[in-house]
Amino acid sequence: MTTLGQAAVGVLLTGDARAKAAAALQAAADWRAGKLAEGWVPVPDRPARPLHPELRDPSHMPKRGKAGNLASRQALLHAVAHIELNAIDLAFDIVARFGTAMPRAFVDDWVRIGGEEAEHFTLLADRLEVIGSHYGALPAHDGLWRSSMATAHDLLARLAVVPLVLEARGLDVTPEMIARLERGGDHDSAAILQRIYADEIGHVAAGSKWFHFCCAESNLAPQETFKNAVSRHFSGAVKPPFNDSAREQAGLPPGFYLPVVPPAA
Template structure:
């Protein structure tokens, strides 16, 4: 079956393991996949498909816990796992929703979906093996998907405000989380640091893909990327990054000095 249709079917799946497996398996077939960029697809089911657990609460209702305790570390890893699960959905949604893009656009987001699936599996296994918990054991929120839904009609806004805004926040936050876990120093905390090393390295590539396609779209439409980003951030009430910025990771992901200066000064 054609990639974009398969991505839509994957997005509708509710079982985390099935969704993860589909993303990884599709990526393994990338070289031979049929892609119909001009097909206009529609979903007959609500999106995205998600499991009965975890319960989904407003962002402000999800309590934060100290990683100094085992339960707090389990809640932290669960929160990151939920972000990675949502990131699979974000990548699959970009594939099926936006017609008329080059073949490489769809292959890039397929790579992202597969890597996010591997991240989710690493974190879920860590919860099970080291912390006696599983995905679904703590409440979660849908902050990432909310912006995905708001930008469903505009691919430029999607590229600007999901990968290079919301997901880019992970580039800043991950080193701070790793520092806290190293300070705890328990075997499970240090094992989590190693997993986050893998995630951070690959997330740089994901944000770079968002930056590439945002700039490609701006060039095609005659838009100035920095100025247009400021307009989109205001229009969609995108969150500002929390300092300190991980400038090295953001530069590696393709942010220019002008963009970094805008983000830092607001």
């Protein structure tokens, strides 16, 4: 019987983007159905990637428009699709790398999340083709995976940086993306981002739940631990504006993240 570890690493080592999403959906379905045994294998340092898109340093990425024309809408959806492809790998990496030492519920959460990220990527890749583009047509950046590798040794740090900083940032910026698409008349693309936004609240909530669990297990103060982890392992800045209501819904109240916001210049 195939193990969950083998299935998770199989997702990571699949290079083609659509095949990676399909492997993630299959792994999530098989785990739910009891078709995968518990068991773990070595985890690769980084996942396989398709030949395209070209990966650039985040500072060398072109600025996107306001989603008011076709090219800017293609660029926006391509950027979000790239984030979702990375999110598939991030979810299955956390399963394969840290699942062996965590409760079954932790594994259940992150396998489910990996499947949802695969659904998101597939919706966006399909939509890109409908509006005359495809995933890989534009350059993208590798910043998400760099952040994950900086925390490969430390589950608390991974939870702090990935769901509680990077994914939480998605809660801040996605409503305006949806509004731009609606203003431009692209209601179908807006509906996809609305679905992603609703799911991402649950993903951040899972990050918060397991971050607090790990803090309790080690008798650590969550807010101070979060602040220390972000200052040590996140190279960017946690900056406003914040979607406080969505963050609160996800178990991330302002008192948690405001202490890590840099002072105004």
